[in-house]
Amino acid sequence: MTLAAAPRSHRVLADLIVPSRSRALAFAADATLVVAGAVFVTLLAQVAIPMQPVPITGQTFAVLLVGAGLGAVRGASALVLYAAAGLLGLPVGAPQADGSHLTGSALFAAPSFGYIVGFVFAAAVVGLFARRTWDRRIPKALVAFAVGSITIYAFGLPWLAVVLAGARVPQDQLLSATLTNGILPFLVGDVVKAVLAGLLLPLVWRGVRAVDARTRS
Template identity: 50%
Template sequence: MSLSLAPSRPVLADRVLPAALRLSKGRSLATDAALVVGGAALTAALAQLYIPMWPIPMTGQTFAVLLVGTVLGSLRGSLSMALYLVAGVLGAPVFAEHTSGSLFALTSGGFIIGFIAAAALVGWLAQREWDRRVVGTVVSFAAGTVVMYAFGLPWLAVSLGDLGPAVWHDFLHFDSLGAAVWGAGVAPFLVGDVVKAVVAGLLLPAAWKGVSHLRSR
């Protein structure tokens, strides 16, 4: 029997890969590794679709994180995000705006750590077929987004707090640190978060229906 990181409950990646990549008794570890690397590469690519903003840029990478986690499953999705993080820390220009290096130098460092947990959560939900219905997919993406905020906002608060009132008051024009964290780290992204969840809610169930139709022919 071949080694594999594929979940016992198949996710979308396990249904759409060509038959040539399948083994008689499971998927090879090499195929899983390729999926992990591919997920990290997709996240790096979408990180470069950005609107320059400070302290948190607006990018496409959060959509990539949730999509990768959902399509690959919990383990492979979280490993893919861990690889993305390590690659960036080691110097590959994979973070937003082609940046890299220590997370402690980034006000968005907490979000990048949160990518791992978010991918694990949405992958776990996908293994329980949440991504096969519109509402389930939207709720799954919303939950993953909350996880990213749970990691990212405390980090942002510490970063802005260290920079001092001259930054969050004089530069960002907020009266308090809490208002700065909300106004710069949450409010500008809420509409985009909703759009991403709705797009996923339309895309992923449709992909499952397409795969089911092809397999039934």
């Protein structure tokens, strides 16, 4: 059974546009959606909203939407492709202060690489919630996207701690340095992005249901 052949109540948004009668067409559509998801994350990674103490980028917002919109398998695949593109030298990540992009081995060694790994798992987690229709009602959508955001931190913070330890941050200061640099500056922005995603997806589904009702009438 293809993803598109899933029961209507268990579909994610992408399933609505994937053909269910042809495996070849369904595979091509899935591949296109994965590439589109990676491109979407790339584009929003370049968007920065000036805020203190640090700017908010659209990267994690895109990850949440890709996970919910594509589902666990396609969403995670899109973020694997995104990470691979950066490691292969493409400037897909958020820009540095001077406008440059970390790529290749520099990206792998960066303190932020753990968050990129977390993107893959966050997309999968949010996609699983979406498959269970948690993206169709605001309260459940907010929970789903909050869990997705926590998943990113679950991978990003340990990686950051390892990098800081390698930079010879004293052991008794490692935890506070990790939290100060890895979560506190981004917490408000990530809450805002999770809330926006939690409001947007139910609105999209409301539109889908309205169109479906008109088609059936």
